[in-house]
Amino acid sequence: MKITIAGTGYVGLVTGVCLADIGHIVTCYDIDEQKVQKMRQGISPIYEPGLEDLMKKNIEEARLFFTTDPQTAYEDADVIYIAVGTPENEDGSANLTYVEETALAISRYVIKDVIVVIKSTVPVGTNDRIQALIDKHKSPEIRVAVVSNPEFLREGSAIYDMFHGDRIVIGANDEYAASVIEEINKPFGIPIIKTDRRSAEMIKYAANAFLATKISFINEIANICEKVGANIDDVAYGIGQDKRIGPHFLKAGIGYGGSCFPKDTKALVQLAGNVQHKFDLLESVINVNNKQRLLLYTKAKEMFGALAGKKAAVLGLAFKPNTDDIREAASIVLIDKLLEEQVDITVYDPVAMENAKKILNDSVQYARSAVDAINGKDMVFIVTEWEEIKNIPLSTYVEKMKEPIIFDGRNCYSWQEAKSYPVTYISIGRGQAGEAQPLFSKHK
Ligand SMILES: NC(=O)C1=CN([C@@H]2O[C@H](COP(=O)(O)OP(=O)(O)OC[C@H]3O[C@@H](n4cnc5c(N)ncnc54)[C@H](O)[C@@H]3O)[C@@H](O)[C@H]2O)C=CC1
Numbered sequence: 001m002k003i004t005i006a007g008t009g010y011v012g013l014v015t016g017v018c019l020a021d022i023g024h025i026v027t028c029y030d031i032d033e034q035k036v037q038k039m040r041q042g043i044s045p046i047y048e049p050g051l052e053d054l055m056k057k058n059i060e061e062a063r064l065f066f067t068t069d070p071q072t073a074y075e076d077a078d079v080i081y082i083a084v085g086t087p088e089n090e091d092g093s094a095n096l097t098y099v100e101e102t103a104l105a106i107s108r109y110v111i112k113d114v115i116v117v118i119k120s121t122v123p124v125g126t127n128d129r130i131q132a133l134i135d136k137h138k139s140p141e142i143r144v145a146v147v148s149n150p151e152f153l154r155e156g157s158a159i160y161d162m163f164h165g166d167r168i169v170i171g172a173n174d175e176y177a178a179s180v181i182e183e184i185n186k187p188f189g190i191p192i193i194k195t196d197r198r199s200a201e202m203i204k205y206a207a208n209a210f211l212a213t214k215i216s217f218i219n220e221i222a223n224i225c226e227k228v229g230a231n232i233d234d235v236a237y238g239i240g241q242d243k244r245i246g247p248h249f250l251k252a253g254i255g256y257g258g259s260c261f262p263k264d265t266k267a268l269v270q271l272a273g274n275v276q277h278k279f280d281l282l283e284s285v286i287n288v289n290n291k292q293r294l295l296l297y298t299k300a301k302e303m304f305g306a307l308a309g310k311k312a313a314v315l316g317l318a319f320k321p322n323t324d325d326i327r328e329a330a331s332i333v334l335i336d337k338l339l340e341e342q343v344d345i346t347v348y349d350p351v352a353m354e355n356a357k358k359i360l361n362d363s364v365q366y367a368r369s370a371v372d373a374i375n376g377k378d379m380v381f382i383v384t385e386w387e388e389i390k391n392i393p394l395s396t397y398v399e400k401m402k403e404p405i406i407f408d409g410r411n412c413y414s415w416q417e418a419k420s421y422p423v424t425y426i427s428i429g430r431g432q433a434g435e436a437q438p439l440f441s442k443h444k
Pocket residue numbers: 006007008009010011012029030031032035083084085086098101102119120121122151152153154155259260
């Protein structure tokens with residue numbers, strides 16, 4: 001099967017590489033010349049564990065190709081995946097410009113029957129609209145079937161997720177097109193759910209909205225725990241043992257970020273609004289998250305009053321560990337607030353520093369290591385729970401800071417451990433070290 005992937009970002013590149021790895025001939029197409037040049041040499045433009053090795057292997061085995069030429073990309077393909085970005089518009093709705101541009105380019109260049117798969121996250125009804133758009137612009141003798149196949153991978157474990165996902169969703173109005181996409185995906189050995197296009201589109205938004213809801217819920221419980229002297233680690237563990245609730249996505253922290261939950265929750269609120277449904281629950285989830293992202297700043301403000309002139313280190317810039325992605329990262333929200341207060345900021349992240357520089361420029365200092373960042377600071381904010389950051393011994397804070405004050409937004413240390421060091425340790429949902437806390441907490 002000859003497959004083309006349009007858009008080689010976090011989703012497109014991983015999809016292309018993994019489809020090549022299960023035996024398909026894949027051409028990845030992108031408008032970004034620089035990216036394509038890198039990828040041709042087997043260099044991944046993004047940090048994603050395992051991706052570069054798999055890229056190199058499939059380039060060498062002549063199953064994976066890259067191009068910036070739309071004609072080469074589209075004219076000869078049996079199946080074309082659209083994996084371009086769908087960022088948010090100012091009003092929160094999804095911006096479909098890139099998807100539409102791709103659809104028009106496909107209409108222009110295809111010369112044989114083809115299946116177009118929309119992998120990008122798009123509002124319900126978009127697959128129908130793209131089908132109509134392509135039908136209007138393509139040559140009349142060519143048949144194009146549009147199929148929805150939303151993606152559920154997580155950044156940082158994208159390759160693992162492609163081979164071990166919980167399900168693959170195929171939404172089609174055409175039995176034959178659905179069966180072709182099913183065949184393509186069979187080697188992954190993941191359960192396949194077939195449905196109509198609109199339901200497939202809704203499954204994607206509902207899944208992300210539900211996961212975001214779990215996070216805001218546990219964050220609210222954490223905020224209450226702090227006030228009533230309970231420990232969120234034990235509470236999350238305790239509720240997670242109920243199979244109906246499940247143990248995943250109950251990690252309290254400073255809110256969800258990334259390129260998808262923030263934009264997809266807003267897009268679903270918009271989508272509901274378009275059909276006169278006010279999605280009160282999801283609006284609250286978003287509001288809770290917006291507040292949660294300011295929590296460390298609020299706590300620092302409560303502790304210090306004025307922050308001007310203080311020296312702070314921010315550890316972790318990526319929106320989560322194992323990625324270089326800083327889109328909608330909690331770090332940026334926190335840093336903006338600290339800069340408003342004229343705090344002198346030093347940042348460190350194992351891989352996201354280059355991306356962060358594009359946004360933060362010279363408003364902060366960039367440390368070469370976490371320990372360098374901590375050295376001589378009045379306070380440290382832990383924002384991303386990289387292994388490297390979690391593994392910093394608390395004794396290092398004691399050695400490197402005059403008066404160690406740690407605001408830990410990801411509960412990297414156990415309550416017991418923090419209590420045994422001369423540090424002021426403020427975390428999420430566990431009160432402040434030194435206050436009365438549960439004696440039996442075993443769960444970090
Ligand atoms: N990042 C993630 O973890 C996930 C993202 N998604 C969805 O997948 C879609 C893509 O997301 P990302 O991979 O994060 O985007 P991204 O922003 O990393 O990459 C998009 C790529 O598309 C390229 N592009 C733009 N216009 C193009 C065109 N006309 N033709 C060819 N290429 C073009 C860009 O140059 C860029 O390389 C979005 O709809 C997103 O919501 C879904 C699941 C997971």
